[in-house]
Amino acid sequence: MSKSGNYFYKYFTINQNLFNSLINNELHFSNPKNFNDPFDSLPRFKLCTDINKLENFYLFIQANINQKIDILKSLKEFEKKKLDFEHLLEVYLKVLEKFDESYYNEIGDFEHRLIEIFTFYNNIEYFQTAYKLNNTELQTKMYFDYTFLYVDIHKYGITCGSQTETCPVMWGHYGNNHAGICLKFEFYNSKNEQDICFSKDEKLEIVEVEYTNSPLDIFSYNKDELENLIFKILQTKCEKWAYEKEIRLINYSQGFLKINNKSIKQIIFGCKTTPKDRYSLCKLLACLGYRDYEMKIARIQPDSYELTIETMRLEHLAGSGVLIEELNVKKPF
Template sequence: MGFDKESWLREQLTIAFQDSSQALQFIEEKKCKLNNKLYKYCPISDTDDIVQYPIENLKNDIIYMSRVSNFNDPFDTYISFDLNNTFENFIPKIIEMNTELDGELKPLVSVVLSLLMAKRPLKEDCLNNPQLFEIVGVDGREAKQVQQILNGQFPKIEAAKEAYQKMIESVKTEISNGIKKSREIINEKYYISCFSTSSNNALMWAHYSNKHKGFCIEYDLEKTRNTNFLINLYPVLYSKKRATIPSNLFDITATNNIKISTSNESIVDLLCALLTKSDIWKYEDEWRLLLYGGTMGVNDNKFKIDCINKIILGCQIEDKYEKILTQICKTKEIHLSKMLLDENEYQIHEEIIF
């Protein structure tokens, strides 16, 4: 059986959030899964008269952090939202806290809502719903008598339906504002940098290193003392279905002032949603550094790193950039290698330079 990445991630996050002393164990688990190595593919532009920022970042031991709104996949981190599912989860709490509903009307509203949410014929279903029999106190009577009594109850059921519509309209605006607020926070406050578990992925070289003209950085996780880097490093989860904003992200203690929840469960669900992308990208085998801007060492989209171990040159890199990167490696006393085309197969392989 394959490794269930999402179950492992949820379990580790839950443990770490419940007991911060377990964060170090989570770090060790991650390092073990990665065999202590991570890779970042870097492009070198074909335009000579511009600053080659990936090279400058390498010189300065910098990782560039992108805002999620800059990603090339429009679905990436743009979490969808299932409004019906959210209402189904919220409705029992909303009904319970609604002071405008009297005690008799609350159970009627609950039954009516369950039918409306299922888009079932209201009257026919109500007449055959045993919960309504209990509400009007006619359990066990003849079916004909029950129907007669329930027909008499329909003014109350219609009132329950009207109460539902009024209640939902008032809550809908608050939930929509909550969705907007959560997306703004994600887009403006979270910064992401992307890595891979492999350095010889030909598609990655083509897509992210300007058709093999760039380079790839190897990071040795054993060398870093930057705990922010290790703690906030997570595997990407791949799925055919879009990630949805978890309904438990919203605190509806007050329906006129819905807030974003900060419970451990909500944060775990949100992180997993942020880390989920389409399975068409599965070949990337991506891990992400996910940081909340302003609090985790991000400065002008830059994050300091201390564990660069090796530079791998693309097989199509220009001579002048090969010389520049060779000198950087010598200055930093890190390893250097180069990818070469295989003579017999459609593959690339790494050749050590020093």
């Protein structure tokens, strides 16, 4: 897994979600399947014409799901649902003589998905028939089943940031059309210890996103490679997104995680933020006891299409009704 540097920039709209994040010292770690890129955490795979490789992949998933047999048998209505899926497979593979996403994409229930996978991968005739009917759809199903068992089932959560604070497109997409802010987080302290989490027991996987248009040759991977492919899947995106220079923090659960607010080293205001918004946010941070951060502002340049980041000055708060004493920070300007 690729490692990042010691910081990342995260863009926000100035709204209640940002206030909650600052007040509660937390970041939200989302299910990557809910991101705006439909290929996120589902990098494309290379179609395979070698039935032996496909059968080996089938047997690999079979071994994985069979390791969970005690969990499966404890599920409500396991035997009944297994019979239901056997009947459904008979209908698709032998009566309708087709095999496509209308079958496997409609199983939304987590427990039912496990039972369906168990059913499909414990009868080699299903594989053989599906291969003859629609080899492409068979490969798609097996890939989806693999990601379900190795990624989805673990419910990894991701929060995204960037290595850059000056990309106008990033400000436009994630910083509320330049009217939001950007926070600079540092990951490690002076002892090179990961220090971004509030709890010392919490550790995050911190990775740089890899951008590529090359599909994974997943059906050629050996057992060890398949067992250790999780983070490559979570950190791979199409090259079209390369401008984001994305850094990902990966948590072993989804939802909110308490962070160490001392890891916030800069507050960067968008070039379209209002003096009132700047002052209100500075005052909120002061009231919350935030220290040791720099206040910056993004500025449009007259001779280029890039932004520069400047130290914020008193003039950037003009007209906000500012009282410097209320900001409770050392030499902010």
